[in-house]
Amino acid sequence: GESVGLHLPTLSVQEGDNSIINCAYSNSASDYFIWYKQESGKGPQFIIDIRSNMDKRQGQRVTVLLNKTVKHLSLQIAATQPGDSAVYFCAEKEKDTGNQFYFGTGTSLTVIP
Amino acid sequence: GAVVSQHPSRVICKSGTSVKIECRSLDFQATTMFWYRQFPKQSLMLMATSNEGSKATYEQGVEKDKFLINHASLTLSTLTVTSAHPEDSSFYICSARDWGGHEQFFGPGTRLTVL
Numbered sequence: 001g002e003s004v005g006l007h008l009p010t011l012s013v014q015e016g017d018n019s020i021i022n023c024a025y026s027n028s029a030s031d032y033f034i035w036y037k038q039e040s041g042k043g044p045q046f047i048i049d050i051r052s053n054m055d056k057r058q059g060q061r062v063t064v065l066l067n068k069t070v071k072h073l074s075l076q077i078a079a080t081q082p083g084d085s086a087v088y089f090c091a092e093k094e095k096d097t098g099n100q101f102y103f104g105t106g107t108s109l110t111v112i113p
Numbered sequence: 114g115a116v117v118s119q120h121p122s123r124v125i126c127k128s129g130t131s132v133k134i135e136c137r138s139l140d141f142q143a144t145t146m147f148w149y150r151q152f153p154k155q156s157l158m159l160m161a162t163s164n165e166g167s168k169a170t171y172e173q174g175v176e177k178d179k180f181l182i183n184h185a186s187l188t189l190s191t192l193t194v195t196s197a198h199p200e201d202s203s204f205y206i207c208s209a210r211d212w213g214g215h216e217q218f219f220g221p222g223t224r225l226t227v228l
Binding site: 034036041042043044045046049089100101102103104105106 | 147217218220224
């Protein structure tokens with residue numbers, strides 16, 4: 001698999017603050033990226049995705065930024081809520097190699113009330 | 114829409130026995146399903162890619178004779194852990210992708226404990 005790693009294994013934020021979770025990837029051929037949220041004992045949930053022809057995409061309270069020059073991906077969560085506490089993974093897919101996604105290490109986000 | 118289920122959600126078995134885990138796409142046809150394994154506080158590691166009607170493609174280091182995958186229909190893939198040992202204890206997660214889609218939809222996972 002490809003090397004997809006996260007800079008910070010844990011992150012604690014105060015409720016209401018903004019959260020930024022980072023991800024570095026090594027495969028310059030990756031063309032599609034997804035952020036997933038995983039709560040304890042559950043499968044990953046899709047949060048937001050971005051294709052390599054974009055550098056920013058916004059969803060509801062979340063924004064993904066892609067910097068292909070330095071192979072860096074970030075997830076920004078606005079007004080973080082206790083329900084956002086979970087492990088967040090970035091995943092990448094390489095263009096034209098099929099369907100496989102490779103996951104990063106994960107960042108555990110804890111929201112302090 | 115796009116719901117994926119797994120059964121069982123939790124299983125405890127004795128060492129040496131085989132365990133079958135089912136993954137079903139409930140409201141779409143999944144031409145491709147994926148099986149992942151996740152150890153505590155670690156990321157998801159792709160084990161194999163399962164295509165309906167053909168043999169599964171295993172990732173490097175995953176024993177195909179130990180982790181048998183069958184994708185007999187467009188809505189069902191099964192993973193059988195044969196001769197399970199305590200080191201096979203893990204959280205097994207499947208995902209499914211419909212034809213032409215990029216996104217994978219994940220199941221809730223199966224917690225396997227081998228005694």
